[in-house]
Amino acid sequence: MQSQPDQRNASSTMHSTPMEAGRQRQGRLWSNLKEVCDLLHIPAAVSVNSEELLFQHVQFKTGQRVHTIGQAFDTLYIVNSGFLKTVLIDEFGNEQVLSFPMKGDMLGVDGIHTRHYASEAVALSDCDLILLPFKKLTALGRVHMELENLMYGVMSRELVREQAMIGMLGALSAEARVARFLVSLADRFAAMGYSSKLFNLRMTRHEIGSYLGLTLETVSRTLSAFNEIGLITVDQRTIGIKDAEALKTLRRLPPSRSRTKGAGAKQKAETDAAGDDQVLATTA
Amino acid sequence: MQSQPDQRNASSTMHSTPMEAGRQRQGRLWSNLKEVCDLLHIPAAVSVNSEELLFQHVQFKTGQRVHTIGQAFDTLYIVNSGFLKTVLIDEFGNEQVLSFPMKGDMLGVDGIHTRHYASEAVALSDCDLILLPFKKLTALGRVHMELENLMYGVMSRELVREQAMIGMLGALSAEARVARFLVSLADRFAAMGYSSKLFNLRMTRHEIGSYLGLTLETVSRTLSAFNEIGLITVDQRTIGIKDAEALKTLRRLPPSRSRTKGAGAKQKAETDAAGDDQVLATTA
């Protein structure tokens, strides 16, 4: 069914890591700096003698919490395999999903400032994470400056990602949000070497909705509508991307707010007219 | 090189930089590390001999751009005085306001990752900024580890701020967003030593709306409504806070989405009922 990475027991049958160094069924226990850099997609012309400093792995099972809000901060995590969600809990106990970290993503950065995690990370599947004790990291940073730059880069990247998220929440319609979410997922799967055309969602409609600032019903309806139109295929959590380009450029509610000057007003009108009875539009 | 404040025609009349090396009316031309740390509210038990490393100031006039999207990154900025906005520009030229930096805030962090600024910063008033050449900063970081921690702290803080923003955009009603925006502004003014009860907005309704994911009309109406109810006074851009507590706890559309388990469902109902004809609610 699902073409790719099945989660549940993904770690048990680690495709490429039988067991060399340590030895135990799932993943290895330690990674060196180079492996960490590779995972983060950082060039990292590391001159470091790898085997010297090793970082431990830890496994989490589906549903387990990696860290909770308010918990004392002392380590960052890098996802080696598996899928998670990070959430904020508001004053009523409602969850607000902030991100869906997967292979190569870093967790825990929001804990640096106050020395307490500001969000909660939950495993959506069995996961293998690499521990990066923050103290150790900063100490090393002073020796290996590429590591320091790595840290700045990762944090800055995360910042940019959140900015894009804010832009999306502030300006896009429900359909556009769902469409971009799918495209974003597809891209990330592609970057991980999986199919970007057919994959399984690891999260519920509810979680997607929370992430996108929508209700689960709207998410469900929107997916059905995309299916109807032929942009995707939907079967429960299995998604097939049929027209990635259309999804990327899909909008609605085009340029409602803002637009600094009068420039573009004309374009707006045109766009509106064109999009009036068309659900999607090709690149302008 | 880049640092010249003039994107357009600054050369004509710099308001506050007559032209003497020593000092001019507001702010001095250079700041040492301690002053920078103070500005950032970082304890910074700096053992550094201050006068050794100095950071240059630059002035920007209202409307000038500090940096634009895509511009090569090489320096961070700290606001010493004045007010700005940072914006994203979407594919149609629409602005999406991301933040309203003021004294003590850092700009440009989003440029670290790709080495190009990801957002645009515009002065909403005449400003005095401190330049932090990034290269210089990282070099210093290796010598003074408090500086390194300072950087991590500032970036992490910004990350947490954006997370809160995402949570707000994803979960709160228009009224709640405006209310929290006002409270947030009041708090920031208070932290700067100004009155938190009476202040002037530096931005237009349009910019506020963009920031909060609302239209300018909704912002205007909401402010009028708050005024009506006696929570605030409004006169153009002059805002008087009358009931900060009510603003802080004001909601609407309380727990629509999410809420992990059944817990809290009851509370939801109660809240809904209570809030049905009451616009605000006191602390739970």
Next chain:
DNA sequence: CGCGAGATTGACTCGGGTCAATAGTAGTGG
């Protein structure tokens, strides 16, 4: 094989976006 979480759909409502008219404000120049 039945239970419960998740997903899908429909019917209805309403918050807030859209369009539009009016009015205050500020800067400019005669």
Next chain:
DNA sequence: CCACTACTATTGACCCGAGTCAATCTCGCG
């Protein structure tokens, strides 16, 4: 000093996108 222009803010009337409520339907699991 006052008109002239351009922006900004306030309000009203209208309407649509998405939230709410609720009834199935599906599927994985004990």
